[in-house]
Amino acid sequence: MAGLFRRNPEDDFKKTYDALSDAVFRFCLMRTSDREQALDLTQETFLRFWNELSKNKNIKNRRAFLFTVARNLVIDSYRKKKSLSLESVLVEGSEDKHESLAFDAKIEINSEADNLKRSINALDDIYRDAVYLRCVEEMKPKEIALVIGQSVNVVSVRISRGLSLLRKLMHYDK
Amino acid sequence: MTNKLFSQGVKEAQRITLTAGEKQSMLAHLNAYLKEHPAEPRKFNLFSFLKSLLSFI
Numbered sequence: 263m264a265g266l267f268r269r270n271p272e273d274d275f276k277k278t279y280d281a282l283s284d285a286v287f288r289f290c291l292m293r294t295s296d297r298e299q300a301l302d303l304t305q306e307t308f309l310r311f312w313n314e315l316s317k318n319k320n321i322k323n324r325r326a327f328l329f330t331v332a333r334n335l336v337i338d339s340y341r342k343k344k345s346l347s348l349e350s351v352l353v354e355g356s357e358d359k360h361e362s363l364a365f366d367a368k369i370e371i372n373s374e375a376d377n378l379k380r381s382i383n384a385l386d387d388i389y390r391d392a393v394y395l396r397c398v399e400e401m402k403p404k405e406i407a408l409v410i411g412q413s414v415n416v417v418s419v420r421i422s423r424g425l426s427l428l429r430k431l432m433h434y435d436k
Numbered sequence: 437m438t439n440k441l442f443s444q445g446v447k448e449a450q451r452i453t454l455t456a457g458e459k460q461s462m463l464a465h466l467n468a469y470l471k472e473h474p475a476e477p478r479k480f481n482l483f484s485f486l487k488s489l490l491s492f493i
Contacts, residue, residue: 271475279463284453291452304454305462311468316475322486373450378445398449432442 271315278324279308285399286332286365292379292394293336303339307332326408327403333391333409381431391422396421 269277284369286307288302310331314321320329364433382394394402401409411418454462 272470275466275470276463279466283459283462287454287458288449288452292449301454301458301462305465308462308466312466312470316470316473316480318476374441374445375448376441378449397446410449429442 275315277311279372282325282328286328289329289332290336294339298340303335304330306335317376323405326405329395336381356379380426384431385424385427388429389420392417393424393428
C-alpha cells in the first residue's frame with residue numbers, strides 16, 4: 263500500500279524528523295557526552311537521510327537507517343578525536359589537552375541516567391550499542407541487527423552478555 | 437532495589453530530548469538544505485509498481 267501511494271519526500275522527511283529526532287539526538291548525546299557535538303551529529307544524520315530520500319530510495323526501516331548513520335558518525339568523530347588528541351600530545355607535549363578530550367565529559371543529565379550512560383560507555387565496543395539500543399530505545403534484536411550489521415543471534419548474545427557486564431559495572435549484581 | 441535504580445536510569449535517559457528551540461533551529465537549517473537539494477522527480481518503474489500492487493493484494 264505504502265509503495266503504491268508514497269507521500270511526497272518533504273512531508274515524509276518532516277514526519278520522520280518529528281518522530282525520531284529526539285531518539286537520534288539522545289543516542290548521539292549518550293555516546294559523545296557533548297551537547298553541541300550531539301546536535302551537529304543529529305543534524306548530519308538527517309541531512310544524509312534526506313540525501314537518500316531525495317533520490318527516491320526505498321528506506322524500509324527509517325529508525326534502523328537513522329541509527330546506523332548516527333552510529334557511523336559517532337565512530338568517525340571518535341577516530342577524529344583520537345588522532346587530534348595524539349597530535350596535540352606530540353606537538354605540545356601536554357597530557358592535559360588529552361584529558362580535556364576524554365569522552366567521559368560531564369553532561370547535564372540526572373544522576374541515574376548519568377550513571378547508566380557512564381556504565382554503558384564503559385562497556386566494550388561490541389556490547390555498547392546493542393545494550394543501549396535494547397535498554398533505552400527498546401529496539402528488538404532484529405532491528406538492532408540492521409543497525410550494527412550483525413545477525414540476530416549475535417545481537418541477542420551481545421545484549422545478554424552486555425547486560426550482565428552492565429549489572430557488574432553498576433554494582434547491581436550484589 | 438537495584439532493578440528499580442536501573443529502570444529509573446533508563447527512564448531518565450529516555451527523557452533526554454532536544455529542547456524546543458534546538459528542534460526548531462535544526463529543522464530550519466534542514467528545511468534550507470531541502471530547498472537547496474530538492475528531491476529528484478520520481479520515475480515510473482513498472483516492476484516496483486507491480487511488486488507494490490501484489491503486496492497490496
